[in-house]
Structure formats: C-alpha cells, structure tokens
Amino acid sequence: MGDALLENLLQKTQSTYVQRTPRSQQAHQRARLALPGGDTRSSTYFKPHPVYIARGSGAVIEDLDGNRYLDFLNNYTSLVLGHAHPAVVEAVGAALPDGTVFGAPHLAQVELAERICARMPGIDLVRFCNSGTEAVMYAVRLARIYTGKPLVIKMEGGYHGTSDVLEISVHPDVAKAGPPDKPLPLPESRGIPPGLAEVSPVAPFNDAEAVQDLLEEHRGQVAAVLLEPMMGSAGAIPPQPGYLQKLRELTRQYGCLLIFDEVQTMRFSPGGAQALYGVVPDITAIGKIIGGGFPIGGVGGTREIMSVYDPEKPGSVSHGGTFNGHPLAMIAGCATLDVLDQAAIDRLNLLAGKLIQGLREAFAQHGMRGQVTGAGSILNVHFTPQSVVNYRGAESSPEPLTRLLHLLLLERGIYTAKRGMLNISVPMAESDVQKAVEAFDDCLAVMRPAIAEAVPELLG
Numbered sequence: 379m380g381d382a383l384l385e386n387l388l389q390k391t392q393s394t395y396v397q398r399t400p401r402s403q404q405a406h407q408r409a410r411l412a413l414p415g416g417d418t419r420s421s422t423y424f425k426p427h428p429v430y431i432a433r434g435s436g437a438v439i440e441d442l443d444g445n446r447y448l449d450f451l452n453n454y455t456s457l458v459l460g461h462a463h464p465a466v467v468e469a470v471g472a473a474l475p476d477g478t479v480f481g482a483p484h485l486a487q488v489e490l491a492e493r494i495c496a497r498m499p500g501i502d503l504v505r506f507c508n509s510g511t512e513a514v515m516y517a518v519r520l521a522r523i524y525t526g527k528p529l530v531i532k533m534e535g536g537y538h539g540t541s542d543v544l545e546i547s548v549h550p551d552v553a554k555a556g557p558p559d560k561p562l563p564l565p566e567s568r569g570i571p572p573g574l575a576e577v578s579p580v581a582p583f584n585d586a587e588a589v590q591d592l593l594e595e596h597r598g599q600v601a602a603v604l605l606e607p608m609m610g611s612a613g614a615i616p617p618q619p620g621y622l623q624k625l626r627e628l629t630r631q632y633g634c635l636l637i638f639d640e641v642q643t644m645r646f647s648p649g650g651a652q653a654l655y656g657v658v659p660d661i662t663a664i665g666k667i668i669g670g671g672f673p674i675g676g677v678g679g680t681r682e683i684m685s686v687y688d689p690e691k692p693g694s695v696s697h698g699g700t701f702n703g704h705p706l707a708m709i710a711g712c713a714t715l716d717v718l719d720q721a722a723i724d725r726l727n728l729l730a731g732k733l734i735q736g737l738r739e740a741f742a743q744h745g746m747r748g749q750v751t752g753a754g755s756i757l758n759v760h761f762t763p764q765s766v767v768n769y770r771g772a773e774s775s776p777e778p779l780t781r782l783l784h785l786l787l788l789e790r791g792i793y794t795a796k797r798g799m800l801n802i803s804v805p806m807a808e809s810d811v812q813k814a815v816e817a818f819d820d821c822l823a824v825m826r827p828a829i830a831e832a833v834p835e836l837l838g
C-alpha cells in the first residue's frame with residue numbers, strides 16, 4: 379500500500395494545525411518538562427501536540443488560542459449534558475462552601491445510589507469508586523468471589539479501563555492474535571503478568587458460538603462473561619439482534635455470571651443498554667455520566683451478589699477508597715441524572731441517528747464504501763468497506779486516515795475522538811449535527827486522493 383499522498387496531506391494538515399494553535403504548542407513544550415512527552419492521558423495525546431482547552435459552555439469548547447469547537451467528544455461520552463450545564467453548576471456551586479469531602483458518608487451518595495437503583499434493571503444495590511477502571515475491576519473480582527471460579531471471558535478489542543486484570547487483548551496486533559473465531563488472549567502492555575491472560579479467555583464480539591465453545595472448553599471454571607453491550611472504544615460496534623439474549627441464556631446454562639460494562643452505554647436509555655436491549659446482567663459496571671463531569675465509577679448487581687460487600691455479613695469483602703462517594707461527584711451525578719430523563723435521551727438518540735445517516739450519505743455521495751456504526755447517542759466512522767461487527771472489522775480501517783480526519787475536523791471546528799468517535803450531548807441542536815455532516819463531507823473531498831491511494835477498495 380503506497381501512502382505518499384496520505385503522508386503529504388497529514389504533514390500539510392499538521393502544519394495548518396500548528397499555525398492555528400501556537401498557545402497549545404507552547405503549553406505542550408512547557409508540559410514536556412514536567413510530564414513524560416507532555417502527556418498524562420494517552421487518549422488525549424496526538425501529534426504534533428494536543429489541543430489545550432481553556433473553557434466550555436453547552437456544546438462549545440474554546441482552546442487557549444480562542445479557536446472554538448463543537449464538542450462531539452464530551453470527554454469521551456461522560457459529559458452527556460455538555461459543559462457547565464446550569465443544573466450541575468448550581469448544585470455543585472451551592473455545595474462547595476460546605477466543604478469538599480469528608481471521612482464519613484454524605485447524604486448525596488445515598489441520593490445518587492437511589493437514582494441508579496431505580497433506573498437500572500440489573501442494579502439492586504450499588505457501590506461507588508473513582509473511575510470506570512475501578513468499577514470493572516471490582517465487577518470482575520465480585521464475580522470471582524461470588525462464584526469461586528477463576529476465569530472471566532472477555533471480548534477481543536473490549537476496553538474496560540487500565541487495570542492489569544482487564545488490559546488483555548484490547549488492541550492486539552491481528553497478525554499475532556490467532557484465528558478470528560478463537561483469538562489468543564494477549565497482554566496489552568509490558569508489565570502485565572502473563573498469568574492474567576491465562577485467566578481471561580477471549581472471544582470475538584457478536585459471536586455467541588465462540589463464547590459457547592469457550593464455556594465448553596473451560597466447563598466449571600468460568601466465573602463470568604464480561605462485555606460492553608455495545609463495544610465503545612473498539613469502534614461503537616452495536617450488538618447484532620439476539621446476541622446479548624443468547625449470552626444471557628448461555629451464562630445461565632453454564633452456571634456463570636453475565637457482566638455488562640455500561641460505563642459508556644448507560645446513556646442509551648434511562649435504564650442503560652440493558653433496559654434498551656431487554657437483557658439484564660448479574661453485575662453492571664457504570665461510570666462517566668453518573669459523575670456529572672467529576673471522576674466516578676460504580677459497580678452494582680443483584681442484592682445477593684452485592685451482599686459480598688455488606689460489612690454486617692460474616693466474611694464480607696472490604697472495598698476502600700479515600701474518594702469513594704465524593705460528595706461533589708455525587709451531587710453533580712444526581713443533577714445530571716435528573717435532567718437525563720426519557721425525553722432527553724430520546725432526543726439524544728434521534729440526533730445521533732440523524733448524524734449517522736448524514737455521515738453515511740456523505741460517504742455515499744463521494745462514492746466511498748466507508749462505514750458508520752453506532753447505537754444510542756455514540757457513533758464511529760470507519761474507513762473500511764468491510765462490515766464492522768467486531769474488533770477485527772474495525773481494525774481494517776487504516777489508523778492514519780482516522781488521524782487525518784481528526785485534524786481536518788478540528789480545522790473545521792468539530793471536536794471528535796482521534797479514533798473517529800462522536801457522541802451527542804443534551805445542549806446540541808439539529809443545526810450542530812448538520813455542521814458536523816457538512817464538515818465531514820468537506821473532509822472527504824480533501825481526503826479523496828489519500829483514500830484512493832491508501833484504501834482503493836473503499837472507492838467504487
């Protein structure tokens with residue numbers, strides 16, 4: 379695959395970006411003296427330097443140079459109400475003078491827990507932590523404790539945060555990852571003990587038969603099957619009809635638990651993806667939107683499973699955390715969930731549907747067989763003609779094209795994830811969706827020669 383045109387265009391787009399963002403460049407140079415590579419979060423780093431955002435209001439954010447962007451990233455789906463929503467600002471502002479956090483429970487944690495238990499069909503009781511990473515880590519540990527079994531089946535490409543236990547086969551090199559229907563579990567990074575891959579058999583998403591084969595192979599050893607109802611970071615890949623239901627049946631049949639990671643998908647309906655798809659897991663990990671813009675995570679499940687943590691029960695398991703149940707996160711979370719009712723979510727999903735349709739039409743108008751996948755209010759663009767139903771389908775989209783799209787969209791005032799993900803927030807209007815579609819259309823025109831060179835099969 380030749381890529382001279384693509385490289386050229388990337389260089390040119392990067393120079394334009396540098397010219398538009400001198401203050402971000404300065405900030406990055408300063409950051410490099412105190413942070414490795416100037417970075418403290420891999421997902422927000424990109425070349426030639428990340429953009430530094432100074433402020434946000436509603437659907438708009440502004441960088442240090444005063445460039446304004448429509449924010450279709452929303453801190454990776456967590457800011458479902460957009461920036462500085464009045465309900466959140468007011469609630470947190472009113473609470474701040476009373477102190478931030480105490481070595482004691484605060485009533486706000488009960489209020490958020492009550493809201494979550496009332497909304498989520500699979501959550502009778504919930505415990506809070508500080509991130510989605512912790513939430514899934516606890517979910518998996520809970521399953522191992524409750525069942526007394528060691529293995530947790532996960533999906534190839536499934537991102538569940540950065541804990542050692544779950545950084546298995548997140549972005550594996552397909553050439554080394556074994557056959558598509560029986561992928562090898564591979565540690566994601568140096569430093570992860572190989573033993574963790576041995577307790578994490580991996581299946582392709584949307585393939586219930588592959589899960590059944592693993593359940594057979596490891597009969598009596600599996601604590602749980604863990605997945606996102608829609609694969610988020612892997613490329614907003616929705617479940618095929620019947621897939622989640624089949625996993626529910628299989629997990630019951632083989633005597634193990636079903637864990638949903640709803641850290642991203644809880645925004646799909648008031649009761650999360652589990653209510654939308656009508657499949658209730660035994661344990662659910664949540665995060666992002668429930669913190670209203672503050673760090674948060676939560677793990678919930680049936681009363682019986684969650685009683686493992688009940689300090690009044692003999693042999694209960696400890697669950698600590700200096701900032702667990704942080705009052706400001708709890709208060710912001712309550713304010714967010716109160717705004718995020720059925721009508722608000724219906725509107726988000728409707729706008730996302732229009733965005734998906736608009737982006738697909740743009741591909742079609744340019745004679746390109748690109749894919750736009752998604753569900754609820756989260757979507758992803760893929761530069762591949764293959765249908766994207768699992769990690770390997772998404773991986774066939776060349777990363778430099780997505781990187782180029784990201785920079786070109788920034789130039790046009792549209793802020794997205796560098797992997798081609800967009801999501802909708804409450805303050806967005808239909809005209810914002812239209813702006814994103816027009817910008818994308820314009821980007822495709824600019825990218826056409828590079829696409830023709832890098833993925834000729836996309837054209838035609």
Ligand SMILES: Cc1ncc(COP(=O)(O)O)c(C=O)c1O
Pocket residue numbers: 454508509510511512514537538539540606610611639640641642665666674675
């Ligand atoms: C599905 C899923 N699970 C877990 C996590 C980890 O959450 P956090 O970044 O809050 O640790 C993420 C983060 O993007 C996620 O998308």
